[in-house]
Amino acid sequence: MSIKILGIETSCDDSSMAVLMDGKILSNISYSQKIHEKYGGVVPEWASRKHLEAIVPLYLETLKSSDNDISQIDAIAVTQGPGLLGSLMVGIGFAKGLSFASGKPLIQVNHLEAHVISLLIDTPRPAFPFICLTVSGGHTQLVIVKDFNKMELVGSTIDDAAGEAYDKTGKLLGLPYPAGPHMDKLAQQGNNIFPFPISALKDYNYSFSGIKTSVLYFLKDQLNKNPDFIKENLNNLCASIQYSINEMLMIKLKKLAQKTGIKNIGIAGGVSANSGLREKLIKEGNKNQWNIYYPQLQYCTDNAAMIATVAYYKFQKSEFASMDFEALARFPIPQSK
Ligand code: KG4
Ligand code: ZN
Numbered sequence: 494m495s496i497k498i499l500g501i502e503t504s505c506d507d508s509s510m511a512v513l514m515d516g517k518i519l520s521n522i523s524y525s526q527k528i529h530e531k532y533g534g535v536v537p538e539w540a541s542r543k544h545l546e547a548i549v550p551l552y553l554e555t556l557k558s559s560d561n562d563i564s565q566i567d568a569i570a571v572t573q574g575p576g577l578l579g580s581l582m583v584g585i586g587f588a589k590g591l592s593f594a595s596g597k598p599l600i601q602v603n604h605l606e607a608h609v610i611s612l613l614i615d616t617p618r619p620a621f622p623f624i625c626l627t628v629s630g631g632h633t634q635l636v637i638v639k640d641f642n643k644m645e646l647v648g649s650t651i652d653d654a655a656g657e658a659y660d661k662t663g664k665l666l667g668l669p670y671p672a673g674p675h676m677d678k679l680a681q682q683g684n685n686i687f688p689f690p691i692s693a694l695k696d697y698n699y700s701f702s703g704i705k706t707s708v709l710y711f712l713k714d715q716l717n718k719n720p721d722f723i724k725e726n727l728n729n730l731c732a733s734i735q736y737s738i739n740e741m742l743m744i745k746l747k748k749l750a751q752k753t754g755i756k757n758i759g760i761a762g763g764v765s766a767n768s769g770l771r772e773k774l775i776k777e778g779n780k781n782q783w784n785i786y787y788p789q790l791q792y793c794t795d796n797a798a799m800i801a802t803v804a805y806y807k808f809q810k811s812e813f814a815s816m817d818f819e820a821l822a823r824f825p826i827p828q829s830k
Pocket of ligand 1 (some may be wrong): 628657659672673762764768795
């Protein structure tokens with residue numbers, strides 16, 4: 494008998510639902526909220542309102558495009574956290590209501606665990622153990638993945654996340670939110686000619702606040718001399734900022750791969766869509782005989798396919814949630830050695 498899971502993701506500013514059958518994605522639909530662009534960042538109140546508007550049409554569209562109705566679904570999986578409380582509550586409230594009405598069991602999923610597991614959505618899948626560098630708008634984590642439920646968090650950011658570093662420095666350049674994808678495109682036409690700092694903390698932790706401050710002061714200084722400095726140098730500025738951020742990410746990843754001897758290396762999360770980061774990963778992979786992995790673009794940014802994929806493994810171990818579980822704004826990645 495096949496197992497079908499409906500996945501629901503509303504932790505930040507993407508409303509997403511997916512249907513997964515026996516580990517295969519039948520449908521994955523995401524609505525990205527545009528309203529935040531004009532504010533230069535996610536406005537939590539707007540995010541939850543937009544999830545509320547989207548959730549029922551999204552549910553109907555996802556089931557229809559997967560050719561299923563709710564009676565054919567075996568479990569309803571939803572992101573419990575971490576994320577914006579109001580946004581999480583929309584997805585969880587919907588999942589609970591649907592579970593109550595349909596009698597289908599609920600499965601709660603950690604969003605960070607799901608980003609790691611996004612590497613297992615498509616083939617070829619990394620064999621265990623593998624290293625995952627999760628780089629998103631809210632998180633930067635280095636994780637050793639020994640099995641589905643055996644993850645060890647080895648390093649994380651002590652301040653901004655990598656995606657935040659892209660978005661905040663991009664904002665200084667006048668790019669729309671989220672700036673990461675814009676920076677990526679412009680960087681492809683530029684060169685790394687401005688030496689922004691590459692900070693390297695001890696161990697496997699990251700810090701991105703230095704580059705943000707450095708870009709801010711550098712631009713202030715240059716704009717005083719030439720008010721058109723950004724306009725005239727946009728591509729090179731993007732290439733230089735991108736180089737520094739990606740270099741910081743790769744230094745720790747290389748260090749961990751060397752220390753552990755693990756050759757299966759993946760990147761996940763929104764920033765794993767970055768073409769410069771992928772290029773670096775391919776280059777290092779060739780040099781060090783790594784097997785490298787990154788998700789398809791639709792599974793890099795927040796998506797419900799990764800939520801349903803985690804739930805598929807939980808379903809097989811009968812790890813169901815009770816009706817009274819709550820949204821968690823802070824929810825560390827579950828660890829077990
Ligand atoms: O995983 P995600 O959708 O949301 C969180 O869980 O945070 O990641 C969103 C982040 C944003 O900061 C966005 O700017 C960044 O991913 N991002 C990129 C690219 N595409 C998305 N950053 C750099 N290059 C990209 N191509
Ligand atoms: Zn995410």
